[in-house]
Every structure is written in C-alpha cells, then in structure tokens.
Amino acid sequence: MRARRPRGAARGHGVWSWAAVGIGGLLLAGCQTDHPQNTLTPAGPVADTQQNLWYVVFVIAVVVFIMVQGLILYAVFRFRDRGDDDQAIPKQVAGNTRLEIMWTIIPAIILAGIAVPTVKTIFDLAALPEDPLEVRVIGKQYWWEFEYTGEEGQGVVTASELHIPVDRPVFLTMESIGQQPTDPTGVIHSFWVPKLAGKQDVVPGHQRTMTIEASEPGKYEGQCAEFCGLSHGNMRFAVVAEEGADFEAWIQSQTEPAASPTGELAAQGEQLFTERTCVICHSITGYEGGEEARVGPDLTHFQQREKFAGYILENNEANLTAWLKDPQAVKPGAQMPNLQLSDADVDALVAYLRTLE
Ligand code: HEC
Ligand SMILES: [Cu+2]
The missing domain is CATH 2.60.40.420 (Cupredoxins -  blue copper proteins)
Structure with missing residues (x-):
C-alpha cells in the first residue's frame, strides 16, 4: 500500500518554492541595468519622451492589475468551497444596471485618460525637428x-x-x-x-x-x-x-576617395576587385568603374567600420577571409554570392580591403 502524503503541507511547500524561484528569477533578470539594448535607460530626448509616456501607462496598468487581482483573490478565498453546508454565497448581481454602467464607464475613462498624453506624444515626435x-x-x-x-x-x-x-x-x-x-x-x-x-x-x-x-x-x-x-x-x-x-x-x-594601394599583394587585390565581379555590387569612390553600384555595402572606407556583414563580424583578417570564401557559411541567406575564390585570390582581396581606410 502506498503511504499517503500528508495533505497540504508538502504540496503547499512545493508551490511556494516554485513561486519564490520564479519571482526571484524575475527580480535578478532586472539587475543587469547596463545592457547595450536596454529600453529602460534612454540616452536621448526622443527616448526620454517615449519613456515618460510609458511610465504613465505602466503606473495606471499596475494599479488596475493590483485591484483586479486583489478582487479575484478576495473572491477565491472568501467564497471557496469549505465542504460545509452553511458557507457564504456571494450576493448575485447578474443584470445589475448600476454595476454594468460603472464597469463600462471606468475603463472608458482610464483609456481616454491614457489617450491624451499618447496622442500628444505621437504628434510631438512626428513633427519635423529644428535644424536636423x-x-x-x-x-x-x-x-x-x-x-x-x-x-x-x-x-x-x-x-x-x-x-x-x-x-x-x-x-x-x-x-x-x-x-x-x-x-x-x-x-x-x-x-x-x-x-x-x-x-x-x-x-x-x-x-x-x-x-x-x-x-x-x-x-x-x-x-x-x-x-x-x-x-x-x-x-x-x-x-x-x-x-x-x-x-x-x-x-x-x-x-575622400580611396587611394590606390602601394603594396604588391594589395595591388593584385585591387585588380581582382574588377576581375572577380566585386565591382558590380560594391562601390569604391576613386576606384575606376566602381562608383555606382549599390547592391552591397559601399566599401570606400570599409576599414573604418568596426564590424561588418550587418554588424556581426569584427573587422579583422580572419573574419574577412572567412566571409570572402563562403558568405553563406558565416551568415545564412546572405545576398553576396559565393564566388568560389581561390585562397590566393582571397588573400590578395583581403590585403586590398584592409587598405581602404
Ligand atoms: C552579387 C553582388 C555581390 C558581389 C558580386 C559581391 N558582393 Fe560583397 N556583398 C554583397 C552584399 C549584398 C553584401 C551584404 C551582405 C550582408 O551583410 O548581408 C556584401 C558584403 C560584403 C562585405 C562586407 C561589407 C560590410 O560592411 O558589411 C565585403 C567586405 C564584401 N562584400 C566584399 C566583396 C568582394 C571582395 C567581392 C568580390 C570578390 C564581393 N564582395 C562580391 C554583394 C556582393
Ligand atoms: Cu530586417
């Protein structure tokens, strides 16, 4: 025969520890305040304005949440099934006109109240700024x-x-x-x-x-x-x-236009830039025939960019080499074709790209 677990004690304990883990986890997640993409630390007037609006809505939402959840908890505990006959039965209010008008009007007033600063903020931010x-x-x-x-x-x-x-x-x-x-x-x-x-x-x-x-x-x-x-x-x-x-x-x-490289390998790369069709998609100001293309990123000052390929790769020799050999292996679905370049071609092209200061 299976031993009967003491009712309530063990079960309740489990629920509370899971709740503690959940709430603790949420609180800890909030600890990292300096994340580079944290919306809660605005760094300019536009983001400030948007955050101010968000705070208004957030505070109202929290008050509504606490009130609604409080009433639900009250009803759940006050009128729970106690297993005896003379337990409290809530007063029945179906069809009560006064109540129905009340709980239609209160949310309408709250929404109208939120709409005023929202619409104002939308118009403020949509206006053309001065001297942009x-x-x-x-x-x-x-x-x-x-x-x-x-x-x-x-x-x-x-x-x-x-x-x-x-x-x-x-x-x-x-x-x-x-x-x-x-x-x-x-x-x-x-x-x-x-x-x-x-x-x-x-x-x-x-x-x-x-x-x-x-x-x-x-x-x-x-x-x-x-x-x-x-x-x-x-x-x-x-x-x-x-x-x-x-x-x-x-x-x-x-x-400034790009200057022709002086090193031998880089000069070879400069030539390959046309021969291997790079010039059809990438423009380099100052490079003959390479002024108009807009299919890929402009490479005139490529070396000044810290990261490339959608700001995912550190701009260094190893990453450039990997990119030219097989763009899709580095970035799935990338719209730059794999040009089946030889190792020697890749080395020369990388040497050239690294001169584009
Ligand atoms: C058919 C058009 C096409 C050709 C040909 C082409 N590329 Fe690209 N290239 C692209 C596109 C599109 C991207 C952007 C891909 C992405 O980031 O998703 C790109 C990205 C790059 C980048 C990264 C630039 C940055 O700032 O993100 C470099 C460097 C580059 N190509 C070099 C070359 C070289 C060298 C050749 C010739 C061997 C070449 N490409 C041939 C279309 C092309
Ligand atoms: Cu996108």
Whole structure:
C-alpha cells in the first residue's frame, strides 16, 4: 500500500518554492541595468519622451492589475468551497444596471485618460525637428544602408554604422528596397535602437520617418526588429554618436576617395576587385568603374567600420577571409554570392580591403 502524503503541507511547500524561484528569477533578470539594448535607460530626448509616456501607462496598468487581482483573490478565498453546508454565497448581481454602467464607464475613462498624453506624444515626435541632420535609411536583406542626404552630408553612403552628432536631432527617412536602388521588391524591416527611440517599421513602397537624438557620445546598438528572412537575427547596426567637430571630421573623411594601394599583394587585390565581379555590387569612390553600384555595402572606407556583414563580424583578417570564401557559411541567406575564390585570390582581396581606410 502506498503511504499517503500528508495533505497540504508538502504540496503547499512545493508551490511556494516554485513561486519564490520564479519571482526571484524575475527580480535578478532586472539587475543587469547596463545592457547595450536596454529600453529602460534612454540616452536621448526622443527616448526620454517615449519613456515618460510609458511610465504613465505602466503606473495606471499596475494599479488596475493590483485591484483586479486583489478582487479575484478576495473572491477565491472568501467564497471557496469549505465542504460545509452553511458557507457564504456571494450576493448575485447578474443584470445589475448600476454595476454594468460603472464597469463600462471606468475603463472608458482610464483609456481616454491614457489617450491624451499618447496622442500628444505621437504628434510631438512626428513633427519635423529644428535644424536636423538628414539621413536616408535603407533596409536591405540583411543590412542597413545610410545615406547622408542633406547638403552637409555631401551624399556620403555607408553601412551598418550610423554616425551622428550629439545633441542634435537626426531626421531619418526610411524605406525598404530590394538589392538595387530601383528594385521595389523589398521586405518589411524594423529599425530599432532601444536606447535612442522606439521601433519604426520600414515598409517597401512607403516612406517612413522618425527622429533620433543622442545626448552623450558613444555607441548605441540596434537591430532589425521585424522578421525579414533567414538572417534577420544577423541584421544589426550601431549608432555612433560623436561631438559635433568629430562628426564633421568623420563626414569629411568619408568624402575622400580611396587611394590606390602601394603594396604588391594589395595591388593584385585591387585588380581582382574588377576581375572577380566585386565591382558590380560594391562601390569604391576613386576606384575606376566602381562608383555606382549599390547592391552591397559601399566599401570606400570599409576599414573604418568596426564590424561588418550587418554588424556581426569584427573587422579583422580572419573574419574577412572567412566571409570572402563562403558568405553563406558565416551568415545564412546572405545576398553576396559565393564566388568560389581561390585562397590566393582571397588573400590578395583581403590585403586590398584592409587598405581602404
Ligand atoms: C552579387 C553582388 C555581390 C558581389 C558580386 C559581391 N558582393 Fe560583397 N556583398 C554583397 C552584399 C549584398 C553584401 C551584404 C551582405 C550582408 O551583410 O548581408 C556584401 C558584403 C560584403 C562585405 C562586407 C561589407 C560590410 O560592411 O558589411 C565585403 C567586405 C564584401 N562584400 C566584399 C566583396 C568582394 C571582395 C567581392 C568580390 C570578390 C564581393 N564582395 C562580391 C554583394 C556582393
Ligand atoms: Cu530586417
């Protein structure tokens, strides 16, 4: 015969320890406050405004939650089945007009109350900011392209690392296109730098806008936040915020054309860049025949980027070699073909790419 477990004691103990583990785990998860993509530590006025709105909604939601759960717990304990005959039966209120009006009107008032600051914030953030830096953001599979469209931006095009000046609004005009600039067959991406602003979907055939602004110099990590294909998770980027003068120097450096390499291996790589068809997809300003292509990232100042291929790979020789040998092995679904390059070709091309300062 099986021994009967003492009822209540052991069972109750189990439930409470699981609850403690669950709640403790949630609390511990909140401990890491300096995560690079923590939405709760905004780093600029746009994110601040959004967080302020979020706090209002959050506090109201917590109050409603506690009240509703409190009433449920009260009812569950007060009117539980005690197994005797003379237990309390709740007062029956079905069809009570007064109550029904009350619990329709109270939520309506709460929602209307939340709508006021929400709508105001939406309009405030949608307005064109004063004296913005203008950047066109293009979501591609699977990387972000940035084009500085305003006069001061001088048409600079770069990938994966968006440089911006601090304390100045940056107005982004965003779209999704296929591999060619005129190709309308893009997919939906979503641009998200959690510390600087909320998400913005980037939709083919539409132009979306949003403003971001950073208050402190630094690197703010972001990523595509809408599933867009096999390497959606490898579609990251960074916003690099710099003091005004540093930013201007950066823009200036980006307008410089690439110089022809002097080393023998690199010079060989420079030649292979055309022979192995790289030039069809990648543009390098100053490289003959390589000014227009926009299928892959602009490589004129490739060496200045800390990471590449959607900001997933450290920019070093080993990673570049692996990338050129077999892009899909490094990044599933990557839209750069495996060009079946020989080891010697790869070495020369890597040597050339490393001269693109
Ligand atoms: C058919 C077009 C195409 C050809 C040809 C091509 N690439 Fe690419 N390349 C791409 C695309 C698209 C990407 C972006 C892939 C991604 O990140 O998902 C890319 C990415 C790169 C990157 C990383 C750039 C960055 O900042 O992320 C390098 C470096 C590169 N290619 C070098 C080359 C070289 C060298 C060749 C010639 C051997 C070449 N590519 C041929 C389309 C092409
Ligand atoms: Cu995407």
